[in-house]
Amino acid sequence: MPKARVWRQGKRTLRLCANDLLTRERLIAYHDSYAAAMAKYGLQRGVRGSEARHTTTAQYNRDLKRKTGELEANVRQLQNEQQQAERQLDEVRKDIKSEKLEAAKTEAKAALVAKVGSLLGSGKLKELEADNRTLQDEVAARDESIELLQQQMERQQEEYQRQLMELQARHRREMADKEAAHQREVSFLKSIIQKAKKWFPLFQELVYMEKFCLKVGFTERQTATLISGKPLFYEGELYSEEHRRKFTTEEAGFQVVKDPKDKSKLALAINGQVIGEWFKEQFGRLFSSVKRTVEPLRRGKGMGL
Incomplete structure (x- = not known):
């Protein structure tokens, strides 16, 4: 408690004391006037008679760290789910001919959107739905490009098979011609040997x-x-x-x-x-x-x- 100071002027004594100035009524009045002045900035006065206690700085930091950890965990989970969705989308793109995979792709996207929406709230859900539609459009365009590439590959494969068959047929003809020439040569040599035996008895x-x-x-x-x-x-x-x-x-x-x-x-x-x-x-x-x-x-x- 602050000490009172006493000044003496002649016979009259002046006394200054904190207990006289900072009474309970005046402190309450100070809080009311300060809250009224700060109301335009969004600051609200505490409830009178409340038994609530001020949170310590250490406890506030612990609560803030815990909430931050939960938020980071939610973000990591959302990132993992996004990566998983991207992998699923890549798998779906690789097999455009399977109707079951197309259905699974739609269901997986819907489930992913619903799960992400539950984590982020309805406001993010609409945004994700829009992104999903954009992705679907991109997938459809990619599927069309892949189909065109597959058609081109099929034409190239057919052309390759045709050329291969022509080369094989040519090779068979050449081998047959060589075999025929070899047989003719063998027959000629045999005839020469027979003539040599006939002309030269020894x-x-x-x-x-x-x-x-x-x-x-x-x-x-x-x-x-x-x-x-x-x-x-x-x-x-x-x-x-x-x-x-x-x-x-x-x-x-x-x-x-x-x-x-x-x-x-x-x-x-x-x-x-x-x-x-x-x-x-x-x-x-x-x-x-x-x-x-x-x-x-x-x-x-x-x-x-």
Whole structure:
């Protein structure tokens, strides 16, 4: 409580006290006059005798933060629903031929508008309905464009199929022509071979002799020399198909001659001897050598017993 100040002027004493100035009646009058002055600005006076208490700043901030959070949550929910509606709209655009999807599109839009309207109020509902009609018009225009594109794609597909069939038919004709030409060439070569066999009785024998020389171990160049009837000097290994092994020879002379037993056939001779006989001699010598080596061992083993 403020302290009273006292001035003394002569014999008279002046006294100034807050309790005398700020009485309850005067404070009420001050509130009434202030409310009347501020009424034009929308400020209303508190109710007399009310038991309401002033909200603290901390509580006011908490309430404001809570309301702000609720408003932000509503905004996020509305944004999510808007994104979902856009995705649904894109899905509807991708399948314009399905009547069920068209109906679902309308129902989904109506449900979305109703839900958004319940969140934003009837004033926003009309605005969303107008946006919905605009979107429907855009969808209809897009659907028409997509239909035109599909028709163009169908025409291009038909043209592609036509060109593909023409290319396939052309390819079949070319393959048939090549096959026919190949058959004619094979037939011609067969006729040439038959004539060669007829004109040259030893032609077939030369073919067999070529294979035989290559199998024995001669190179293609050496074989060509032998087939031409020229002599060939060779030193190295020779393979015997009959004995399934190789035999080594020092430098010897080889030549293709007529078979001494059948003049209509050819034979490969080594130093004037038919190579088949030479192979038998070489194998006999090898067998005898092995036999001479094995028999003493057997006898020694028998004496030990």
